Amino acid sequence: MATTTESKLTKTTFPVEGMSCASCAGSIESMLRSQEGVQEANVNFAGKTLQVAYEPEKVSPEQLRETVQEIGFDILVEKKTQEELEERQAAALTKLKRKTIVAGVLALPVFVLGMFFHDTFAWGNWVSLLLTAPILLWAGQRFFVGAWAQAKHFRANMDTLVALSTGIAFLFSLFNTVYPEFFLSRGLMPHVYYEAVAVIIAFILLGKYLEENAKDRSSSAIKKLMGLQPKTVRVIRNGSELEIKIEEVQVGDKVLLLPGERVPVDGEVVAGTTYVDESMLSGEPLPVQKQAGDMLFAGTINQKGSLQLVARKTGGETMLAHIIKLVQEAQGSKAPVQKLVDKIAGIFVPIVLVIAVLTFVAWLIVGGEAYLSEALLSTISVLVIACPCALGLATPTAIMVGVGRGAENGILIKDAVSLERAHKADVVILDKTGTITLGKPSVTDVVWADETVAQERLEQLFFSMEAQSEHPIAQAIYTFYREKGLQALQPASFNSLTGLGVEAVFEGTRYYSGNEKLLKQQHIQVPEHLLQAARQLQEDARTVIFFADATQALAVFAVSDPIKPASAEGIKAMQEAGLEVYMLTGDNQQTAAAVARQVGVAHYKAELLPNDKADFVKKLQAEGKVVAMVGDGINDAQALATADVSIAMGQGTDIAMDVANITLMRSDLMQVAGAVKLSRATVQTIHQNLFWAFFYNVICIPVAAGLLYPFTGFLLSPMVAGAAMALSSVSVVGNSLRLRGKRL
Template identity: 85%
Template sequence: MGRIFVIDKTMKEMATVKDKKFTKATFPVEGMTCASCANSIQSMLRTREGVAEADVNFAGKTLQVAYDEREVSPAQLRETVQEIGFDILIEEKTQEELEERQAQALAKLKRKTIIAGVLALPVFVLGMFFHSAFAWGNWAMLILTAPVLLWAGQRFFVGAWLQAKHFRANMDTLVALSTGIAFVFSVFNTVYPEFFISRGLMPHVYYEAVAVIIAFILLGKYLEENAKDRSSSAIKKLMGLQPKTVRVLRGNTEMKLKVEEVQLGDRVVLLPGERVPVDGEVAAGSTYVDESMLSGEPLPVQKNPGDTLYAGTINQKGSVQLVAQKTGGETMLAHIIRLVQEAQGSKAPVQKLVDKIAGIFVPVVLVIALLTLAAWLVFGGEAYLTEALLSTISVLVIACPCALGLATPTAIMVGVGRGAENGILIKDAESLEHAHKVNAVILDKTGTITLGKPSVTDVVWAQDMAAKEQLETLFFSMEAQSEHPIAQAIYNFYKEKGQQATPLDSFNSLTGLGIEATYNGERYLAGNEKLLRQQGVALPEHLLQAARQLQEDAKTAIFFADGAQALAVFAVSDPIKPAAAEGIKAMQEAGLEIYMLTGDNRQTAEAVARQVAVAHYQAELLPTDKADFVKKLQAEGKVVAMVGDGINDAQALATADVSIAMGQGTDVAMEVAGITLMRSDLTQVAKAVKLSRATVQTIHQNLFWAFFYNVICIPVAAGVLFPFTGFLLSPMVAGAAMALSSVSVVANSLRLRAKNI
């Protein structure tokens, strides 16, 4: 893909906050283990001078930060993060390098998980079944448990200490306290068992709980990281669309280079079956190109000299040479990847509430654990010391907020990725979440419902026309000299048929009426009905009726006549897109109310609305009128999505609750919009809304189970069932349940990949 920079120096986004300019950048984060970790990084950075905003995505392992370069540098941001036990990568890294680092970290975690499991197994067997069978049993378990705790579980203790230095707590705190207390207590009873024996109590040890808890937590983290890796598969698929090497002609020498070595102006040689490596213009040759990754259209597009090729598309048949115009991070493909990465790293509004809960969750759990210990000792006395210790450890282990932290970002990552795979580019998580509430959709007419390019749709000639081919050549020659948009449509119509112009004796433009010309001494006219009537030209009844019917269908009728009578009538209109009616029907079936807005006249608006079955429409509107109409619907309590493609739609797009731009529209419209449809296909709008509904439903499911899990499991771990049933949750089971909760949330989010939208 070329070099995908952690900070793209050429694409820095500047945001004005309180009259200051802040640089927005995204950095990969290393070392996070839970949502509280993400919250700690955020809160530390937000208190740093020069930082306007900081958001950490736990699932995506990214930090999005806005900072003033005059007051703080990336290196200083890194130092702040390192103080609490984490790290951010501020150096330039390719996506391949980032993936390699992640693979190495995952391999290291896997190795520790396996070794911890191998050591924990004999400890579990000895502790559960032979705890009093061997005099040396406790010492054997101590020797086996120590490396599990101090090597495999080292990360928890280091993280907890660094957090404690700043009076903070996270998942590491819970795991370190629970396993550390159990281990120290067990070592004490192993070395000095007489202390409890002299008091009539058994010197119990809990090595098996320590070893199994750490093994389970590591296993859960490994499975979780594996699953999260799959949630970002859309990025990897997009990355795989660009070749690693390319053939370049420099002078008369053809050389093979890495794609990131291609320079602007280089002449790239492309053979059949190869992917286009950079954006560029065809300089020689012609071919057909599969652009489905951009447009979604299955049919290959013919490319001739002067046409544009985009990186990631597939050359089908011909061999061509193209001149590189955009490389590396500037290509259309790189832009798409950057949008997807930023969207996957952004936060949905609901996540802000979850972040607040996660921020206070661990301190609350610590208080509950202390209350659990106190309650057991107050109401049970020393006889229940063992139960008090086990219950306290279980509370600390089972209450890890990982599932809570993963609930929203994993669903957002999968949802954004799923959208990208379907040609729906979502700029931020807020747009994805809001879209599920939409109940009214406003469609701009030109370029959204229609193609936005006038063309000839009908040709009706007078009956028994002689010398028709010669007259067509004459008509084409006249329109070729006119600058009117309608004339351009007629010119293109004949040009595509290979028509050639012929010299005219004279040519004159008649403003508001049409054009006139002479050829071989004969006078010819082309224009509206008014022109012909003014010039006293006869209008055959069947041509006049044809013109009336065409006008009723919102088409512009252009007559062609000689000095005596009309010879033909041509219909020019902006054709409705093939999938427009289908797309509008899909939106209506999804429960959306459709409105069409246009600056065109009422007759045209009515005809288009009738053809695509839209009941509500407004005509002859200025850009400000469109924005006002959005506000009107919002005032009625509707949640409005605006779909447009032009500069004149930008104001309405910015006003709407959800803004959707057609991918072949203007850059301004796409910049304002929260969602961009790579295909100019209205069926994608319904898909975007359905995707949002499915994603939000998944988020709600994840949050429900994350909260439900803690609400139910923490009291059980504390021992509320013990007085009634004698049941006490084992810390080992608590560790397994905690790991399973995180994995289940990620797995539920991954179901979105198979969701039918």
């Protein structure tokens, strides 16, 4: 159960039990929405979850549960771990399996007696009655209990259809078994339909069992994510080492971690050095070195050394928990098309009941009492075959599998609306810094005026000057030389020259570090080959820093924000997917042009402020474009919020990720094309599911009513209707599961 609170409104997700079709979901939603204090209620039939937004001062979770129980369902308001929920689901599935097997075993002799020996044995009807009764009253009990709970509130669902069809057939057969003279005296045969009752219930239970199994597979992504967190943790408290449950870890606990173990919480390393596999977050296969002061995240794997870390975030606050919550909420959300399907499913069952009554009446009007058996069989077939399960499963199963498939590939989708909307995108806007580039300036080139001079000493002096500066470029140079192991010296004097660079004195000699304007101001000579090198580096979109003494330039250094290795390939993949790609940046025109050229972007705009980016998004939208915006920083938040589809890089700021519809955990542009492909495949699957679900009912209901009988003599058996209904639901889920193999 996940909960978030905004002002006085509480948003909670509860597991739901007892649903059998889309109409069940609609009944729960309408009942809860009529409850005072409930603002919104959405049920995911496939995921068996309820997302409800309510005011806790007006209504409590217990009251919500009572409302749901009134119509024959239940919600789990007590906090349950995923393990406990899985145990409940496994127990329910085992119970369903047991009933399915028993119903199947008992139905077989009833079927054989009814189909092949109905006139052979005088006691055959009584044997069939004794075998069918436990199928109806025990194995099929859930249908009658559910139908009665709905009827008390003048509602109807799949349980209603099954209960009416099998109940009528059973009572009619029971009457003819006990008092066959009633029809014999009128010249009619007292037919019994025990085999139809038994086989229908057996088939429907089998279909539900296969359906539940398939739906369980559709949420495999959540189980994989849940499996990334260990169940127990070793901590040090009061000087003693204890092994406790993961739920009992508190912020500030010192956690012990051995090689090969998964990190249980988000925490800071306080002792030890190791390499950690962070591929579940970054997608990068190479392990990352970790030492004192570095952060570790729950779910990652410690590979080499032993560590001690202090827990900073535990339980639902960890990054892993945040990812799991996002996936759960997305899987439980509804796509816009589902709202229409829910409305149809809500009125579908009453329409079917009317059709069933009209079918029965039509048969009697046309054929009279002689066609009573045909009227009854046709009515039962209509009730059985018209179950709206396939309609109810068409959208949520595709959404669940699609969101799960995205999560497995590091694409976190906020909700079903985002997943559905992304397939319409025809323009992608990319921020440059941190999206196309790494967002971390670094030294790329060093050119010395004289290769014969003592470079080590000069490098140390240059490094010492940059160590005094807080400029981002100076920090890049400082990092470059610190990694080489250089030690900074303390200058005799140091001065920052605004807009030019810095100057410092070491052992009586004055040195300068800065741009070409600084050198001209100080009348410092620059060798021609050094000047040419600087011009070439600037053309390649690199920032150039000169290092000089009081008389001449000694070297030129180039700093740039490197392009991510996969950026060009990712942009190419977007273009091949039919997306028009733009690059927007606040950087200068020369740098923007160079980066755009290197990654293959034809359209770009430079020197833009955050509001300029948002205005450009609006401009494209005004032209009828559906815009996807990809960014990573605070400066992108406005444009992300304005775009039709917003995509944040996972290594960006929290603000960008909060605004975004989709978060890419690997910060890899290849995933942008992957997200769009996933959206297109999911929407295509939804359309396929809905087509076949509607087509199935449009074709099968008239056939079940007996439309073909006057022309061909064909009358659909209720047993075949039951099998067809079960198969339709399983086929929809199976079609959705094909998304699991989709290459992104």
